[in-house]
Amino acid sequence: MADDDRREEDDERNPGLQHQMFVIMEDLLDKLKLLDYEEQILVKHNxxxxxxxYFVGSPYTVSNPGEQFYMFSVIAAWLIxxxxxxxxTPQEYDDPNAIVSNILTHLRALGGTVDFPPSKLKSGSGEHVCFVLDRLAEEALKCRQFVWKRPLYPSDELEEECVVGDDAELTLSKVEELTEEADEEEDVIDLEELKSRTSQSEGSGLRPExxxxxxxxxxxxxxxxxRVLPQLKVSVRTDIKDWRGHVSQMHQHQDGIKSSLKEAKAYLNKxxxxxxxxxxxxxxxxxxxxxQLEHLITDYRNAQSKYCEAKEQYQQGSGGxxxxxxxxxxxxxxxxxVKQEMDEKGSSMSDGAPVVKIRQSLTKLxxxxxxxxxxxxxxxxxLLQAKLxxxxxxxxxxxxxxITETHTYS
Structure with missing residues (x-):
């Protein structure tokens, strides 16, 4: 309980620790995908x-304690x-206390530290659930001899075209080179002639009828x-002499930074x-x-520990x-x-229908x-007639x- 109080105090001092479980859950999901949990868990158990x-206990996420605890127990059993x-593999109607105690026993055997009560895992979500699953996933990856590799970043290919910034300066030699290239190209639009035509049309002020x-x-x-669009693109080539302008510009910026730093340094020191x-x-x-409040804090911690113990006993008793x-x-x-069978036998014994049936059968006999x-x-x-x-x-x-014999003798 002292560790839980210390963790709550750390969360109050550092609000970012409250969102650490979101990061742990995302890492856990990546590890489960590396272990191919889609085929081993999702497809097998539908x-x-x-x-x-999913396992983050937060008021901003949807919670379903029964479903989350069943999913937690199945994934933990698979990782073990x-x-x-x-x-x-646990079933839906198994005792939650027995499942949680078995999972924590295997976690301790694998070298994990358990400094929280088992009742923290019964909700199926929260910091402790994410910690247990992440620790088991790490051990499973170690058993599979999986090693994290460093990322390989793609090399940036240098562009063939040289792009010039907005603050690039055009020198006279550049303008001459551009004009020579424009003369060599075919079907180039004459901007001066177009400008003169537009000025003439504006100066005349004539309106069409x-x-x-x-x-x-x-x-x-x-x-x-x-067809004309590629010819309208202007590409300015860099010159070797531009570094002087950049150096002077860097010096100007450095002077401005130094002057502003002096003023800002005084304010910052204050x-x-x-x-x-x-x-x-x-x-x-x-x-x-x-x-001043040390004795109250100790009383509060003692009361909170007693409350947690009583709550755990109540949950165990409710399970029984x-x-x-x-x-x-x-x-x-x-x-x-049994009562129904006894009623049927009693009704058959008190009923006179069998006696009536016996009498009818006797008369018939x-x-x-x-x-x-x-x-x-x-x-x-x-027979008598036949015998006669x-x-x-x-x-x-x-x-x-x-008669025949008498006749013969005679």
Whole structure:
């Protein structure tokens, strides 16, 4: 907690430290791209690409603690596996305390310093989240033997044409050279003649009797402009003798700088004395305030440390309560199922429908038995008749054989 208080005091003294996490996040994103996290994480888990300030905890950025913590845990697990250590990929419904403790354990084993409470990582964003991911990414790059190289700057090619500044002076020799070049070129516009014509037209003051209309085609006009345009460019060549003018100009500027420096130096010395006096006053006042409020600061730090410990215990207890509520919900569901089964069995036992069905089946069986008895009687009667017929036939045959035998003997 003392380190957190010291970090907060440093942020108050130096506001630029509050924006250091933005720089760390941008470096972290470059390192993740070097480790090919698009294919290993985004495509595998069907996630969106990270923005430049995704894990930065700031009121100016959009925050989603659940999504950010899940993304942080997945990327941290992947980086730990790249470092050659086993770490199972966390799921969305895993315990956050266990995930954070495992990540910090592996970070300490890799040589990282952890001087902040684990609860700082549960929000999924902030300075500590960026620090942990950046440290793990550094270790992963070391395991891959990646070495940062110095940038190679392209060499500036010197232009062939020599460009002269606005303060360049034209000498008589330059003007003569320019006139000679103009005489050698063909189709050069005579500016003097054009100037004389315009002056004559202005001096005459004659106005046309009707409005002039152009009969020139616009395409031909554009072609003519493109043809004449290179001839209208004036290129002034530098002369070797120009260094004297530049030297004199440098001396003039130097004198002006010296004269203005004398005046500015007096004002600056006066301002320095005033600033040193005010700084001494501020430092003495700060020491006095610190001595007066030292016991209050210690009490505040103790109270803040107790508050953080109580908050951490509360979060741990809330995690246990949520787990127990989930178990109670499961038990209540099982109890509801048992009650429903008991109700169904009780209703089936108290209901007289099965007895009625048994009685109906008994009456049906009695009817079928009576029908079977009738059928059996009919069958017995038919059998008896068949036996009697057989007996009559046998007696008839016996009488017939006896008569034939008597006739033969006679």
């Amino acid at each position: 996630m969106k690409p990270l923005s430049r300030h 596996t790249l470092c050659g250590r086993f770490f199972e 009707m409005i002039l209309e152009s009969v020139t085609d616009s395409a031909e006009w554009n072609l003519e402009v493109e 301002l320095l004395e005033e600033i040193s006096k005010t700084q001494e006053k501020v430092s003495s006042r700060e020491k006095y305030i610190n001595t 309560v949520s787990e127990r509520t989930r178990i109670i919900a499961e038990i209540s569901e099982e109890l509801e199922k 009695k009817q079928e038995i009576q029908e079977m008895d009738v059928r059996m009687g009919v069958v017995e009667h038919t 017929k057989e007996k009559d036939n046998m007696t008839r045959d016996m009488h017939a054989t006896h």
